[in-house]
Amino acid sequence: MxxxxxxxxxxxxxxxxxxxxxxxxxxxxxxxxxxxxxxxxxxxxxxxxxxxxxxxxxxxxxxxxxxxxxxxxxxxxxxxxxxxxxxxxxxxxxxxxxxxxxxxxxxxxxxxxxxxxxxxxxxxxxxxxxxxxxxxxxxxxxxxxxxxxxxxxxxxxxxxxxxxxxxxxxxxxxxxxxxxxxxxxxxxxxxxxxxxxxxxxxxxxxxxxxxGDETEPGGSPSSSAGPDEGSDESxxxxxxTPKDEPKADEVTCGPRPTGEPDVSQAPTPPFPPEITQADGFGGCAYAVGLATVRKQNGSMIINDPSRTPALMNISGGIKGANVADPDTGAFFWNRIDSIGELTLPDSDSTFLSFGFAPVSAKVAFDNGLVSISTGNTYYGEGAYAVVTFFQTIHIRSAKVNGVPLPLGANCRTEKPFRITLRGSFKDDGTGTYTNVLFGGLLTGKVDIPAFTGCGTGGENLNPLFTASISGPDNQIAMNQAPVCAPEYGFGCPPAMATLPPTKTP
Missing domain, CATH: 2.60.40 (Immunoglobulin-like)
Known part of the structure; x- marks a missing residue:
């Protein structure tokens, strides 16, 4: 919002x-x-x-x-x-x-x-x-x-x-x-x-x-086979399909997420704020992005829009915070909080490890509750947008020069790490991220922890992944599409997001 x-x-x-x-x-x-x-x-x-x-x-x-x-x-x-x-x-x-x-x-x-x-x-x-x-x-x-x-x-x-x-x-x-x-x-x-x-x-x-007995254009009898019988057609x-096909007013949003927004990464209010709870609205939106591994000087696509991307379910505007000027009583600082849930599909990526060895990997991202906060820090100025959540990276499989590595089933970062993304704003109100409803571009840098659980049969591959992936200043850019809000009948079905540019503001 x-x-x-x-x-x-x-x-x-x-x-x-x-x-x-x-x-x-x-x-x-x-x-x-x-x-x-x-x-x-x-x-x-x-x-x-x-x-x-x-x-x-x-x-x-x-x-x-x-x-x-x-x-x-x-x-x-x-x-x-x-x-x-x-x-x-x-x-x-x-x-x-x-x-x-x-x-x-x-x-x-x-x-x-x-x-x-x-x-x-x-x-x-x-x-x-x-x-x-x-x-x-x-x-x-x-x-x-x-x-x-x-x-x-x-x-x-x-x-x-x-x-x-x-x-x-x-x-x-x-x-x-x-x-x-x-x-x-x-x-x-x-x-x-x-x-x-x-x-x-x-x-x-x-x-x-x-x-009746239709014929295909050009005079050939149409096949009696149904869409899935004896046909190579796409x-x-x-x-x-009568009876089976969803109606126009049905949408694909899942249940509204529940939980308490994490506001620790939002600007700190100058005085204790007045907190307002609200029912808000339920909805869903696509969010796609790029994650750059600094050590590999390459990026992987997150929630690839060209495949089968996942929707983020949203509870929007469920909490607000306002601060009043102690002298005048006028409200001059505010924050609106929303939460989301996003179960990401696995991502496939290929890097030149250490600059010469081609490494391909299937990577899974386990996300915690997503908190989205927007607000102003002084009488409508100093606008901000902050999205924060914790994530664990699992490496499902990997190949070096086409040869599979024996990773085992639990190759992952040793602990969840925080991702904080911010939207930029200008004094005239323009910027990369508008609000929860319209979405936009959010960027940030993360510190990827060391890896653990990598390797089988007594072989320890933790140092390999820690040396080639872990470390600070890994750029994340996510582009959120506008929200579909079924209860209000707006914006549905949800529009697909576009990938962020490789160079972000």
Whole structure:
């Protein structure tokens, strides 16, 4: 949540609830499973009106309305005329163009900067009385922030996942929310969360799925086999299955974590604060990152977004602390606390150990409760974001020059170590991390302890891993995507986070 400089900030922020976090939209246009070119239509374009929210400044009043930008979005893709049941339907390459007012972004994106950008689009897939949500996060683009003019044009392109339906009936694809993360060459990433305008037609595409004894485009009878029977077709896309498929209003967040936030790494209040407990909100978000091993001069990917990343479950805004000026009674220092739980998948990495021996390893990270604190240290200034938790590193397996090392089952750091990450802020309210809801980039350095339990059959490999990994000043950079908060109906399904840059601010 935003850092708030008033006694009523925590309650006011809850009244605002959560900003719309876009996750959204599979786009339109599908190719039949046979890949027949005869059934293609000419490229189709959908022109949509969106309303985008600019991230609030870190020192903004909790009751201040966010700035909104009217945004025109055009989506172009190749559509099929018809599709058949039980066959993956694959769209051709998709292009998207977002046109935003330049004036609204001038304070966040420096003029003349090269911009790299990622878009997460979404769609509700409907067939008959059934529907499902799809998330599509593979649209990338580059542009330049114009020096003048009325608009910023952000182009995107990418591939989309396939769709499979198991019954006849027209398929409709309806546009949902939209998230744009724009990174200037000389500044911090900016995430815009967008919702379709009230008067916009959300229909992206309509594809016929005939009933009866369908034939595939081109005249070949469709296979009677189901999606998993006798077929080599890819099943990595979205499947719209009557009775079995999740409905659009279902999300993937797990149970809310419980526990007491660790505020030991947050700024110390000048006087004993007034503590406020709150129900807060439940949600989830993706957080991905890079961990650099200083001795190896290399990094490993944490929670790889290109594989099967884990979600962090969040209890947001459950505690607040405010300090009043003893002379005036005005609140001038505050802190908002949240907690999270993140069970990370194993990470694969390869280094040149000691500069010449190639070492590959599978590494597991066991995390304790994640504490997230944001606040201001003086009347809305001195904004900060601090995330802290304890972690133990387990090395599951390792190879040197392709030869497995006999590690055993308990090769790990000899004790849990603290990780503390901080988000940077500027006096004008901009920075790398906005709040728990919008997320952003957090960085820090950690001291990795010595290793223990490494080796079997009397062979002690602890000194090898301690010498090559353990030590101070190992850089950690984590990028948190905006939060999905199911109880408020905002930002779901959760948007995928992007990996931090290799060089962080």
């Amino acid at each position: 935003n850092a708030i400089g008033k006694r009523t900030g925590l309650r006011a922020r809850r009244s605002v609830r959560v900003a719309s976090v876009a996750s959204a939209a599979l786009v339109a246009g599908l190719l039949s499973g046979s890949g027949s070119q005869a059934d293609e239509q000419p490229p189709s374009a959908a022109e949509l009106a969106y309303e985008c929210l600019i991230p609030p400044a870190a020192d903004a009043d909790a009751t201040a309305a966010p700035q909104k930008l009217a945004t025109a979005v055009k989506v172009t893709t190749q559509l099929p005329r018809t599709a058949v049941t039980g066959k993956p339907i694959q769209a051709g390459p998709v292009q998207m163009e977002a046109v935003l007012p330049r004036a609204g972004l001038a304070d966040l994106l420096p003029a003349g900067d090269e911009l790299t950008s990622q878009a997460t689009l979404g769609v509700e897939v409907r067939q008959n009385e059934d529907k499902a949500n799809a998330t599509w996060s593979s649209l990338d683009g580059r542009a330049t922030m114009p020096m003048e003019g009325e608009h910023v044009v952000l182009p995107y392109n990418g591939d989309v996942p396939s769709v499979t339906v198991n019954s006849p009936g027209d398929i409709e694809l309806l546009a949902g929310d939209l998230a744009l993360t724009v990174t200037p060459s000389s500044g911090a990433p900016v995430t815009l969360t967008c919702s379709p305008g009230k008067d916009t037609d959300p229909l992206l595409a309509r594809v016929a799925v005939p009933g 099943r990595d896309g979205v499947t719209v």
